Amino acid sequence: MIQFQFLGTGAADYDWSKIGAPGIHGSAGTIIDGKILIDAGDCGYENLTRFQIDFDALNAIFFTHSHHDHFRPETVEKIRAARKTNQKLEIWASPEITRQLPSDAYHLHMIRPGTDFSCCGFQVTSLWASHPLGNFHEEPMHYLFQKEGKNMLYALDGAWMAARTRQLLTIRKIALDLIVWDATGYEEGHFRSFEHNDMGMIRLMLPALREWGIVTNDTTVILDHLARTLWPESQKEREAAVADDGCLVAYDGMEFAL
Ligand SMILES: [Zn+2]
Numbered sequence: 500m501i502q503f504q505f506l507g508t509g510a511a512d513y514d515w516s517k518i519g520a521p522g523i524h525g526s527a528g529t530i531i532d533g534k535i536l537i538d539a540g541d542c543g544y545e546n547l548t549r550f551q552i553d554f555d556a557l558n559a560i561f562f563t564h565s566h567h568d569h570f571r572p573e574t575v576e577k578i579r580a581a582r583k584t585n586q587k588l589e590i591w592a593s594p595e596i597t598r599q600l601p602s603d604a605y606h607l608h609m610i611r612p613g614t615d616f617s618c619c620g621f622q623v624t625s626l627w628a629s630h631p632l633g634n635f636h637e638e639p640m641h642y643l644f645q646k647e648g649k650n651m652l653y654a655l656d657g658a659w660m661a662a663r664t665r666q667l668l669t670i671r672k673i674a675l676d677l678i679v680w681d682a683t684g685y686e687e688g689h690f691r692s693f694e695h696n697d698m699g700m701i702r703l704m705l706p707a708l709r710e711w712g713i714v715t716n717d718t719t720v721i722l723d724h725l726a727r728t729l730w731p732e733s734q735k736e737r738e739a740a741v742a743d744d745g746c747l748v749a750y751d752g753m754e755f756a757l
């Protein structure tokens with residue numbers, strides 16, 4: 500059994516000075532088996548405290564990219580300071596991120612898309628993401644986690660599925676049990692759709708991925724990174740909006756077992 504907890508599920512259009520207030524979704528953050536945290540940006544510390552996550556049980560932090568809602572060096576340092584154990588955290592991230600952290604305080608692993616490694620009992624592959632950054636040279640990453648015959652794709656932030664990622668999944672004959680997917684917009688055709696998905700894009704990708712065998716009837720899709728301004732406000736309305744798509748809508752604190 501693999502346990503997921505969605506700590507922060509908002510895109511970067513929330514007022515995070517009000518984190519903890521009703522209706523304020525935190526910056527992106529998901530924890531797997533209480534050990535692997537993915538992303539720690541603007542609300543990265545509050546994401547852990549408000550859901551009583553055990554800091555000492557954390558083994559590793561994976562970063563997708565250096566946008567501030569996913570990575571802030573001061574957040575990572577705050578997490579380190581809150582730990583009582585002197586076991587060093589593993590950091591898996593691009594060089595643009597690892598160079599911003601003190602190398603003596605962490606086990607830093609500089610990776611690029613297409614890297615295979617293992618962590619906390621998972622076989623992991625970093626994958627390509629279509630999510631250009633202002634610094635142009637940084638390569639954002641999605642992650643494929645594999646354990647106990649289960650395959651999970653963590654795919655945010657990013658627009659579409661990068662062709663190379665689709666290719667790798669096909670070559671390795673990966674059928675996904677779970678996709679955690681960038682669904683920044685509900686409405687179709689928004690200007691953000693060059694960097695982020697909207698529901699129209701997901702509705703186009705799902706049947707195509709079925710043809711490739713990457714998505715099957717057993718695949719669970721969880722929509723994440725939801726923009727305040729591009730989705731209905733309440734969780735109930737959001738779920739109703741995608742009821743026919745068979746997708747789940749992430750919310751802060753949501754748990755999911757695979
Ligand atoms: Zn983001």
Ligand SMILES: [Zn+2]
Pocket residue numbers: 564566630656
């Ligand atoms: Zn981003």
